[in-house]
Structures are given as C-alpha cells and as structure tokens.
Amino acid sequence: MIAPGMVVVGAGQAGGWAVRTLRDEGYQGPILLCGAELHAPYERPPLSKGLLRGHTPPADLELFSEQSLADLGVAFLPGARVRRLDPAARNLALADGREFAYEKLLLCTGGRALRPALPGAGLPGVRTLRTLDDAQGLGAALQGAGRRLAVIGGGWIGLEVAATARQMGCQVTVVEAAPSLCSRSLASEAAGLIAALHREQGVDILVGEAVAAVEQDSRGLRVLLNSGKALDADIVVLGTGMQPNDELAREAGLACDRGVVVDAHCRSSDPHIFAAGDVAVIEHARAGGRLRLESWQNAQDQGCAAARAMLGLPGEYQPVPLLWSEQYDAMIQICGFVGQAVRTVMRGTLQSGKLLAFGLDAESRVVMAVGLNAGRDFRDARRWVQEHRRLDPDSLRDPRAPLAGAAA
Incomplete structure (x- = not known):
C-alpha cells in the first residue's frame, strides 16, 4: 500500500x-x-x-x-x-x-454513452461510441461499400460518426427528435448550416422525428419512427448523449x-x-x-x-465554454453561452466555405460565436465572447466590412 x-x-x-x-x-x-x-x-x-x-x-x-x-x-x-x-x-x-x-x-x-429506454436499444447491431474499444468495433462494422447506417441523435458525436461513415461510403441517415441539430449548443440558424453541410454530402437529415423502437429481422435492423416511417439499416448508432x-x-x-x-x-x-x-x-x-x-x-x-x-495554488476556473468538431473538410468551432443569445447575426455563407455566426444579447453584446473554417477570425470572435464585447450587427453581417470594425 x-x-x-x-x-x-x-x-x-x-x-x-x-x-x-x-x-x-x-x-x-x-x-x-x-x-x-x-x-x-x-x-x-x-x-x-x-x-x-x-x-x-x-x-x-x-x-x-x-x-x-x-x-x-x-x-x-x-x-x-x-x-x-x-x-x-x-x-x-x-x-x-x-x-x-x-x-x-x-x-x-x-x-x-447514454442508452435510452428504447425498445431494441440493446440489440447486437445497435452501438454507441465512447471508448477506444467502441470505436474499433464500430469501425470494423462500417467496413464494406454501401453499408446502411442510422444515427439516432443529431448532436456532435452523432454528426461526426455520420460524416466519417459517409466518407467510408456508407448510406447514412441521422434522426433527431428536436426541431434542429445540436440544439443544446447551437442556435437554429447555425444548426441549419450544419444540416446543409451534411445534406450536401448525401446524408439524410430527419429533424423533429422521434424513434419509437429498433427491430431486427433476417434482413437487418429497422428503425421505427413515431411518425410511422421506418428506416432499414445494417448498423444503428446511438448518439443520444452522455x-x-x-x-x-x-x-x-x-x-x-x-x-x-x-x-x-x-x-x-x-x-x-x-x-x-x-x-x-x-x-x-x-x-x-x-x-x-x-x-x-x-x-x-x-x-x-x-x-x-x-495543491492550494491560487486561481479560479470559470471558463467560457469552447468546443470544436471536424466534419468532412469543415472545422467547426463554438464558444460561449447559447442560452443567453436573443438573436443571431450571420457573416458569410456556407457556399463561400467560410462563415461566422454571432449570438447577441439584448444589448448587442456577443455571448456566443460559431465559426466554420473561420480560422483567425474565430480567434477574434472568441476573445470578444470572453470580454462580453458590444458589437455592431450591421458591420458583423457585411463580409466586405473589416471584422475588427464591428467591435470599434
């Protein structure tokens, strides 16, 4: 001992x-x-x-x-x-x-990984992804052209699995019960851009659709939705939270x-x-x-x-939330407090390959920022969120105007 x-x-x-x-x-x-x-x-x-x-x-x-x-x-x-x-x-x-x-x-x-109280959630072909062993097992199961994957849950882990599986040649459908993807961390406008990114890559995105059960027969798995729809799949991944x-x-x-x-x-x-x-x-x-x-x-x-x-050393830990996600060739970065935003201002477009979304409070102070391939601009946005800086919405949304001018 x-x-x-x-x-x-x-x-x-x-x-x-x-x-x-x-x-x-x-x-x-x-x-x-x-x-x-x-x-x-x-x-x-x-x-x-x-x-x-x-x-x-x-x-x-x-x-x-x-x-x-x-x-x-x-x-x-x-x-x-x-x-x-x-x-x-x-x-x-x-x-x-x-x-x-x-x-x-x-x-x-x-x-x-959270396994919801869902009929069929314990079937052998229904998987989660949390550990190294989980990932190795799922990766082996996804091998083979045309494998059909249904992802239950449109949060970050589900979307990352969907993107990777699509790059591996799988047919992918994402089912999310909420009205938009990543609803805990993204405003609906920004979530719509993420959905569009996946749809451009051939992923079927179903929002506002709750899963009733997962069944299995000789042909594989079937995901039954409350709306009456059914999805055939070889593999089901539960991305329903932690x-x-x-x-x-x-x-x-x-x-x-x-x-x-x-x-x-x-x-x-x-x-x-x-x-x-x-x-x-x-x-x-x-x-x-x-x-x-x-x-x-x-x-x-x-x-x-x-x-x-x-060790008794000084300092407090009060972080501004920060996360990132890689999906296809996109680097998505997020910081701040989504629940404090009363409006969202977009800068750039998905088609341009680079955009920023700013969540502002009632006083036009930035409380959240989302960047898609935004690089250096996101570093400025992150600093403004940390400073709770007041920004000019018109300058923010005009990609021709220098971003720094929005905080002047």
Whole structure:
C-alpha cells in the first residue's frame, strides 16, 4: 500500500493532465492514478474520425504512456474500478478488494454513452461510441461499400460518426427528435448550416422525428419512427448523449446534480475531494448557475486547474465554454453561452466555405460565436465572447466590412 497522497480516479484526458500538472507544479508525494479502462490515458476526439475510419492507429491517441507515467512517479492501475469511497476515513476501495488512503482525491470518472429506454436499444447491431474499444468495433462494422447506417441523435458525436461513415461510403441517415441539430449548443440558424453541410454530402437529415423502437429481422435492423416511417439499416448508432459517472460520488454523499457539483476551485462538497472533466458540474457565475462541459478543451483545462487547486495554488476556473468538431473538410468551432443569445447575426455563407455566426444579447453584446473554417477570425470572435464585447450587427453581417470594425 502506498502512503496517503494524491489519488486521481479516472485516467482520461482530465486525469492524465491532472497527474502531469501535480508533478509540473512541484508536488513530490505519492500519486495514484486509477483507470477503469485497460488503456493508458488517451485522447477521445479521433475516435469518431481518424481512428473510426482506420486512418489513425490507436497508438497515436495515447496521451501519456504507462512508461511516461512511471517516469513521473505515478502509480498507474489500469482496469481498476473503484467500488467505494469513504470521505470520512479518506479511503477508497477497489472492486478487487484493495484499499488506498488519500490526502486529496480527484474524481475524473467522466461519463458513459447514454442508452435510452428504447425498445431494441440493446440489440447486437445497435452501438454507441465512447471508448477506444467502441470505436474499433464500430469501425470494423462500417467496413464494406454501401453499408446502411442510422444515427439516432443529431448532436456532435452523432454528426461526426455520420460524416466519417459517409466518407467510408456508407448510406447514412441521422434522426433527431428536436426541431434542429445540436440544439443544446447551437442556435437554429447555425444548426441549419450544419444540416446543409451534411445534406450536401448525401446524408439524410430527419429533424423533429422521434424513434419509437429498433427491430431486427433476417434482413437487418429497422428503425421505427413515431411518425410511422421506418428506416432499414445494417448498423444503428446511438448518439443520444452522455450519462455522467457520478454514482461513486453520490453513494459517498457528495453533492451531485447530473454530475459532481464543484466550486470555482474544482472542490466538491467535501474539502478533500475535487472533480474535473465530463463528470464535474461547475458553479459558474457568468452562466448564471451550474454548467457541465463535455469537451476535450474543458477536460484538459479543468484537470490542470483541479490539480493546482489540490495543491492550494491560487486561481479560479470559470471558463467560457469552447468546443470544436471536424466534419468532412469543415472545422467547426463554438464558444460561449447559447442560452443567453436573443438573436443571431450571420457573416458569410456556407457556399463561400467560410462563415461566422454571432449570438447577441439584448444589448448587442456577443455571448456566443460559431465559426466554420473561420480560422483567425474565430480567434477574434472568441476573445470578444470572453470580454462580453458590444458589437455592431450591421458591420458583423457585411463580409466586405473589416471584422475588427464591428467591435470599434
């Protein structure tokens, strides 16, 4: 048994960067990293893109190898599931019976793909994409010209899978129950552009269509819609969201609200337990409440911030949400708070190959920006969102006017 020190539960992006930051900031005590998967920390964005398509080998996803963790003096336990957490005793127990004490503990348990209570959701041909093993299995299933894929859910993971599958030659249909794609993170105007991007590539996009059931017969799978329509498919992918892995925290009595509630220092309701990444729910002043961010950027940044907070270093973590997505040849970047926008101003067109969408509040202050192949212009837009800058709508929408003039 190692002496009490820093324990990180979850060996993904947040957990990997947390242990690295602890060492970078000079911590010399014991560090234990428990990973539920058998893999060393790896990056998830390529799972739905290069790795799924077979262009990116699994080794390229590795964030920190087992050897690099050993070089940092981190005791790494792959395939180690934590069964119980005892905050009063500052102790945790693994499923195999081993127990470890801790000085400070960081929960980076992430989440799992949500399987809705849908008849047929457990059929063998119905898949999710969350882990490296998921991606390798799905990639193999998509091989073969003309494979029919139905994606249930028009969020980012579903759309990335749809784009990759289309590039692999699959026939693809995306079914979304909401009136528009990515409704949690995009205004309807911007969502319409993403839908148009997919339709140009030959993807069928069905919005406002709820799925009633998935059935299987000798010919394959059939997705039944509430409208009475039916879709034939060889593979069905559920892109219906993520379920945060907060059961361990709940059972330990920590405050949870669709994730582990943390303050601006990534600290939970227990002063010795912190949380970061997809499982953490931030008390966020600018957002006007609680915010859980599911992005590569947040996992890395919050993992680093939590590690510094565990060491008692100054600084608050109150990020402006930021995410990106690659679909076909398009780089989509998003920052800000979609729920605070009362109108959207578009600059450019999909046909031009470059556009920006700005979400403005009632005082014409920018609260959100979306860029499509916008490059340097998006960097300006992101800075304005962070500054909550007042912008001139007429200058914004005129692509002939210098973008900088909109903030003058």
